[in-house]
Amino acid sequence: xxxxxxxxxxxxxxxxxxxxxxxxxxxxxxxxxxxxxxxxxxxxxxxxxxxxxxxxxxxxxxxxxxxxxxxxxxxxxxxxxxxxxxxxxxxxxxxxxxxxxxxxxxxxxxxxxxxxxxxxxxxxxxxxxxxxxxxxxxxxxxxxxxxxxxxxxxxxxxxxxxxxxxxxxxxxxxxxxxxxxxxxxxxxxxxxxxxxxx
Numbered sequence: 001x002x003x004x005x006x007x008x009x010x011x012x013x014x015x016x017x018x019x020x021x022x023x024x025x026x027x028x029x030x031x032x033x034x035x036x037x038x039x040x041x042x043x044x045x046x047x048x049x050x051x052x053x054x055x056x057x058x059x060x061x062x063x064x065x066x067x068x069x070x071x072x073x074x075x076x077x078x079x080x081x082x083x084x085x086x087x088x089x090x091x092x093x094x095x096x097x098x099x100x101x102x103x104x105x106x107x108x109x110x111x112x113x114x115x116x117x118x119x120x121x122x123x124x125x126x127x128x129x130x131x132x133x134x135x136x137x138x139x140x141x142x143x144x145x146x147x148x149x150x151x152x153x154x155x156x157x158x159x160x161x162x163x164x165x166x167x168x169x170x171x172x173x174x175x176x177x178x179x180x181x182x183x184x185x186x187x188x189x190x191x192x193x194x195x196x197x198x
Contacts, residue, residue, distance in 0.1 A: 056167040056191060059134040062144035064162045064195050072102030072156070072194040076111060079185030080140060080171035084178035091173065095185065102156040102194055109157075115145070117157060117192070124155025128163050140171035140188055147194075157194070164193040 055073065058064075078096025082089040093113035100107060102119075109119050118125040128145035135141050143165040149158050171188025178184075 055193075058164065058166065059142065062132045062134045062142055062164065064144065064164065067197060068161050068195040069198055070193055071160070071196050072100060072107065074098040074100030074102070074107065074109065074192045074194070076188075076190045076192055078111065078188065080173075080188050082173055082184050082186065084180055084182040084184075087177060087180070089173045089178055089184065092183065096188075098192060100192075105156065107156050111192075117163070119156050122155035124153045124157040125150040126153075126157040126160045126163075131162075136168050138172060139168045140165075140190070142166050142168055159196045160194045161197050162195040164195075165190050166193065167191040 076096045076098045078094060081092045081095055083092045084090075094111050094115055096111040098107075098109040098111055098117070105121075107119055107121055109117050111117050114127045116125060116127045126147045126149045128147045130143055131146050132144040133141040134143075143163075145163040145165070147160040147163055149160055168190045169188060171186050171190075174184060174186060
């Protein structure tokens, strides 16, 4: 089994049910640790704008720099994974699947630590670093990320320059006490947009 399919199976188990095991290390919070908003996000919670009609509004503070054009839009469903460190939930990694179109082709991808996006169709891979944020009440922030495609990579993500995370729903860190070393997956959804130079 290649690495991409192995990751897909691993992440697939995480996004199928909130709190599912990822490699046996991720557990749902117990009743004392579970905070409001940390359960599976219902379909009705997803922004209507992310399902069509031009998509979500992009705040000026996370606008993509001039000279970059949109090449793809994908919908993500998964979890933001947190680890209890010094009595507080600290973000560890995303675990999500994405579906949509990039360069006018249907694409399925996985999203995991770094952060990284990897096409399960052609194996192309891109990592990114956060450049700017726009807060969303009760959910994870919207982001502008600067991309670094993998060297020698050819495929849908090989020329990505910037990535947007938009229309976020859920995924925020739970409040309250936690047990040191515990891991918790908080369900989230978002729209990711991919850009290239030109």
